[in-house]
Amino acid sequence: MVKTVRPRNYSEVFYVGHYFCQGFPVVMDLTGLTNEEALHLVDFAAxxxxxxxxGMERVAPKVFLLQPKRMARSGAVAVG
Incomplete structure (x- = not known):
């Protein structure tokens, strides 16, 4: 199951971390945020x-897929 999170502000990044650490792939949709706010969340996710x-890959402008280690696909770019 993939979790989709659409944070409205930085404090909602908690949900991204929570789901990811539980082993779920997370789609982080930042389209509702300003570029500056989105950058802070991308930094956190990285x-x-x-x-x-x-792994993390951009799937659309301001939309990112975060994949736990066991789920990382060969096409995903590992950050770091």
């Missing part, structure tokens, strides 16, 4: 996937 040895 740190998360590096720390957990996962």
């Amino acid at each position: 740190g998360l996937v590096v720390a957990r040895d996962g």
